[in-house]
Amino acid sequence: xxxxxxxxxxxxxxxxxxxxxxxxxxxxxxxxxxxxxxxxxxxxxxxxxxxxxxxxxxxxxxxxxxxxxxxxxxxxxxxxxxxxxxxxxxxxxxxxxxxxxxxxxxxxxxxxxxxxxxxxxxxxxxxxxxxxxxxxxxxxxxxxxxxxxxxxxxxxxxxxxxxxxxxxxxxxxxxxxxxxxxxxxxxxxxxxxxxxxxxxxxxxxxxxxxxxxxxxxxxxxxxxxxxxxxxxxxxxxxxxxxxxxxxxxxxxxxxxxxxxxxxxxxxxxxxxxxxxx
Amino acid sequence: xxxxxxxxxxxxxxxxxxxxxxxxxxxxxxxxxxxxxxxxxxxxxxxxxxxxxxxxxxxxxxxxxxxxxxxxxxxxxxxxxxxxxxxxxxxxxxxxxxxxxxxxxxxxxxxxxxxxxxxxxxxxxxxxxxxxxxxxxxxxxxxxxxxxxxxxxxxxxxxxxxxxxxxxxxxxxxxxxxxxxxxxxxxxxxxxxxxxxxxxxxxxxxxxxxxxxxxxxxxxxxxxxxxxxxxxxxxxxxxxxxxxxxxxxxxxxxxxxxxxxxxxxxxxxxxxxxxxxxxxxxxxxx
Numbered sequence: 227x228x229x230x231x232x233x234x235x236x237x238x239x240x241x242x243x244x245x246x247x248x249x250x251x252x253x254x255x256x257x258x259x260x261x262x263x264x265x266x267x268x269x270x271x272x273x274x275x276x277x278x279x280x281x282x283x284x285x286x287x288x289x290x291x292x293x294x295x296x297x298x299x300x301x302x303x304x305x306x307x308x309x310x311x312x313x314x315x316x317x318x319x320x321x322x323x324x325x326x327x328x329x330x331x332x333x334x335x336x337x338x339x340x341x342x343x344x345x346x347x348x349x350x351x352x353x354x355x356x357x358x359x360x361x362x363x364x365x366x367x368x369x370x371x372x373x374x375x376x377x378x379x380x381x382x383x384x385x386x387x388x389x390x391x392x393x394x395x396x397x398x399x400x401x402x403x404x405x406x407x408x409x410x411x412x413x414x415x416x417x418x419x420x421x422x423x424x425x426x427x428x429x430x431x432x433x434x435x436x437x438x439x440x441x442x443x444x445x446x447x448x449x450x451x452x453x454x455x456x457x458x459x460x461x462x463x464x465x466x467x468x469x470x471x472x473x474x475x476x477x478x479x480x481x482x483x484x485x486x487x488x489x490x491x492x493x494x495x496x497x498x499x500x501x502x503x
Numbered sequence: 504x505x506x507x508x509x510x511x512x513x514x515x516x517x518x519x520x521x522x523x524x525x526x527x528x529x530x531x532x533x534x535x536x537x538x539x540x541x542x543x544x545x546x547x548x549x550x551x552x553x554x555x556x557x558x559x560x561x562x563x564x565x566x567x568x569x570x571x572x573x574x575x576x577x578x579x580x581x582x583x584x585x586x587x588x589x590x591x592x593x594x595x596x597x598x599x600x601x602x603x604x605x606x607x608x609x610x611x612x613x614x615x616x617x618x619x620x621x622x623x624x625x626x627x628x629x630x631x632x633x634x635x636x637x638x639x640x641x642x643x644x645x646x647x648x649x650x651x652x653x654x655x656x657x658x659x660x661x662x663x664x665x666x667x668x669x670x671x672x673x674x675x676x677x678x679x680x681x682x683x684x685x686x687x688x689x690x691x692x693x694x695x696x697x698x699x700x701x702x703x704x705x706x707x708x709x710x711x712x713x714x715x716x717x718x719x720x721x722x723x724x725x726x727x728x729x730x731x732x733x734x735x736x737x738x739x740x741x742x743x744x745x746x747x748x749x750x751x752x753x754x755x756x757x758x759x760x761x762x763x764x765x766x767x768x769x770x771x772x773x774x775x776x777x778x779x780x781x782x783x784x785x786x787x788x789x
Binding site: 296298311313314315317319321322323324325326334335337338339358359366367368369370371372373374382386403404407410411 | 512521679687688693698702782783
């Protein structure tokens with residue numbers, strides 16, 4: 227699936243091949259009159275080691291976009307260049323296998339790589355250590371809290387040893403404190419492992435807290451509206467004034483986008499408001 | 504933030520989030536499981552005695568609990584009873600094992616191959632609803648009064664439930680787990696083996712439980728109809744007790760059949776509970 231990327235490299239990638247490249251990608255569901263255009267002519271590059279947050283209100287096709295990049299679904303038009311063997315996806319839910327222990331869940335990522343049992347177990351322990359769950363390998367997923375399960379899920383994704391990590395609102399269901407801690411963790415892991423991250427969220431502050439860039443998508447159909455570089459020094463804090471300020475700008479733009487839609491033009495969906503979380 | 508404080512914060516949150524394990528002691532649980540059963544048995548025995556006392560039937564047609572249980576006690580001391588029990592249980596185990604094998608193969612094929620599903624999917628459910636005793640005339644024609652005739656019907660009775668359990672389990676594999684498996688690099692057969700089959704285990708277990716009930720019923724019907732010389736069995740004892748108008752013996756055998764059915768069902772219940780506990784599907788009762 228490593229499509230030729232010869233002469234087209236460019237843009238933000240500074241001559242380097244992008245880790246993910248979407249060109250004129252559209253996705254339509256259904257056919258004829260009942261068809262729904264979910265994504266319209268989306269172009270997006272993610273450089274190796276870059277952290278890109280995809281932001282949008284409901285219905286902007288954020289998750290659809292990730293599914294396309296992950297290869298779980300095929301685009302209706304356009305092309306996506308990414309090495310599918312070097313890609314991991316973390317879902318909104320932990321999506322752990324309930325019949326396996328925590329350690330065995332992580333080992334599943336290594337099983338497909340054909341490692342031996344012993345090595346799988348040792349490697350799984352290392353990855354669990356990275357997410358601070360070293361002592362929990364023998365537990366079952368249901369014995370852990372939501373935040374811990376999501377960390378197991380992260381460990382499993384990391385265990386795939388991918389270059390690109392796709393994350394679909396992975397911390398959406400967590401409480402604020404746990405989420406803050408996981409932001410710090412994710413940032414550390416991203417730096418240490420030099421990952422390219424494509425992180426989907428509807429939380430503007432979360433996007434500014436984490437991203438090198440925040441890419442704003444419009445809703446129905448999803449289009450790239452604007453690409454905001456975030457140059458604030460790291461580590462950032464979600465509750466800092468700088469993050470709040472930039473989040474405010476982006477929210478303003480998001481409001482305009484949302485207002486173009488629908489019956490209640492002055493109302494911003496709760497989830498898109500900066501102070502909603 | 505220093506890395507150390509960070510790790511400690513995480514550890515603190517984790518400790519707070521984890522519910523302390525609470526599970527009653529073995530004795531308490533055993534007692535909680537025993538007394539309702541004991542009460543139910545006592546109620547049944549009392550009702551039985553009342554019916555006998557009412558005198559609708561003479562005592563030699565419908566024996567009372569005391570006579571019957573005494574007879575049962577006698578039988579439990581005789582070698583003949585254990586011979587019959589052995590024969591019946593061997594048939595049950597062999598038949599059920601065969602049914603599982605057939606059900607597994609059929610279920611696996613039907614759940615994976617779409618045209619096959621359309622062709623035989625509803626046929627399996629149809630077979631499930633067919634009373635197994637309706638198969639015996641054909642079975643006796645095909646195999647004569649033999650072990651094979653009984654096995655044939657037992658397998659036909661139980662296999663559809665087993666197959667259906669597996670098919671349902673495969674159908675209801677949570678899509679998110681399929682996607683997760685796909686992302687981890689599992690495809691087709693490996694996805695089936697590592698994700699779909701384990702995910703369908705609870706449903707498969709339910710199919711086994713139902714299959715056992717059908718197998719046991721079919722077996723009793725079979726043993727009543729297909730009586731093989733010098734091969735004593737529970738069904739045969741039932742048959743001869745009626746022929747000889749041995750009411751206590753008949754009722755005693757019925758109790759044995761009932762108890763075996765309940766015990767095996769309990770075993771499946773235990774397996775199901777253990778599975779639910781492992782998977783975290785059990786209801787947390789305060």
